[in-house]
Amino acid sequence: ALPPGREISGLTRVFGILADPIHHVKTPQMLNALMAREGRDGVMVPFQVSSEDLPTLVAGLKRMKSLGGFVVTVPHKTAIVDLCDEVSDSARRIGAVNTVRREADGRLVGEMLDGKGFVGGLVAAGIDPKGRSAYLAGAGGAANAIAFALVERGVSRLTLANRTRAKAEDLAQRLAEAYPAAAVEIGTSDPSGHDIVVNGTSLGLKDGDPLPLDASRLSPGQIVAEVIMQPEETAILAAAKAAGCRTHPGKPMLACQLDLMADFLGMRALPEAVR
Numbered sequence: 001a002l003p004p005g006r007e008i009s010g011l012t013r014v015f016g017i018l019a020d021p022i023h024h025v026k027t028p029q030m031l032n033a034l035m036a037r038e039g040r041d042g043v044m045v046p047f048q049v050s051s052e053d054l055p056t057l058v059a060g061l062k063r064m065k066s067l068g069g070f071v072v073t074v075p076h077k078t079a080i081v082d083l084c085d086e087v088s089d090s091a092r093r094i095g096a097v098n099t100v101r102r103e104a105d106g107r108l109v110g111e112m113l114d115g116k117g118f119v120g121g122l123v124a125a126g127i128d129p130k131g132r133s134a135y136l137a138g139a140g141g142a143a144n145a146i147a148f149a150l151v152e153r154g155v156s157r158l159t160l161a162n163r164t165r166a167k168a169e170d171l172a173q174r175l176a177e178a179y180p181a182a183a184v185e186i187g188t189s190d191p192s193g194h195d196i197v198v199n200g201t202s203l204g205l206k207d208g209d210p211l212p213l214d215a216s217r218l219s220p221g222q223i224v225a226e227v228i229m230q231p232e233e234t235a236i237l238a239a240a241k242a243a244g245c246r247t248h249p250g251k252p253m254l255a256c257q258l259d260l261m262a263d264f265l266g267m268r269a270l271p272e273a274v275r
């Protein structure tokens with residue numbers, strides 16, 4: 001339901017979220033509430049679409065003049081890249097897009113905000129990665145976005161560690177091509193010697209998952225950050241606390257990312273007529 005006092009008219013700007021499955025997404029509630037607070041005449045609705053139908057749907061959305069844009073999530077973040085007319089340099093390098101704006105002329109402009117949301121959440125908590133060393137476990141979708149965002153923020157050096165080493169090497173290579181001056185290396189499960197330690201794997205989502213890194217090597221003074229939002233305290237965060245580290249949960253990434261999405265999609269602008 002829309003927040004009280006809001007109704008949809010012929011002037012309402014439409015935003016979508018593309019996913020499959022889609023029943024669990026929370027972004028519409030949060031961005032609809034944000035648009036209500038901002039006095040923006042817009043609405044976000046779920047667009048469930050299969051991978052097979054994605055190109056057809058996106059071609060149609062390009063032609064939909066009342067569309068402001070859409071959020072893209074699992075499993076479409078990679079496939080959407082080539083369906084956009086333009087994507088940011090970092091989204092192109094990461095190979096994924098999670099937010100697409102529709103310009104007045106119908107062009108679809110893609111951006112990847114996962115990593116920027118993560119770094120923004122850290123900065124908002126008073127932990128600026130700029131000039132600090134970082135250790136990142138993982139080399140999947142989330143870790144790729146975070147690695148680029150950490151380097152773009154200016155970490156002094158970045159160590160990547162992943163179960164499948166080849167994926168970490170591939171990520172390091174793409175980082176080096178994009179940022180030749182960045183100090184990126186491949187590490188082991190030992191996170192010692194780094195200011196900020198990040199779990200960018202999916203380990204911790206499920207009860208009984210192994211730890212994503214060797215927690216016995218953590219020490220006070222290190223900050224351990226998580227990408228997983230649920231559970232709020234993953235096993236690695238609990239182990240980090242026990243080791244005397246400062247911890248940073250996955251949740252703040254979400255709030256920051258919603259703000260970035262709202263900015264990118266123009267959800268804070270004044271209402272405008274359907275073009």
Ligand code: ATR
Binds near residue numbers: 139164202
């Ligand atoms: P996401 O979108 O959450 O990043 P993903 O792209 O599937 O999901 O990436 C999952 C990450 O968690 C990968 O880094 C993966 O390691 P591999 O590249 O070796 O697959 C890591 N991961 C998942 N399960 C793991 C496990 N049991 N042990 C170690 N790493 C694991």
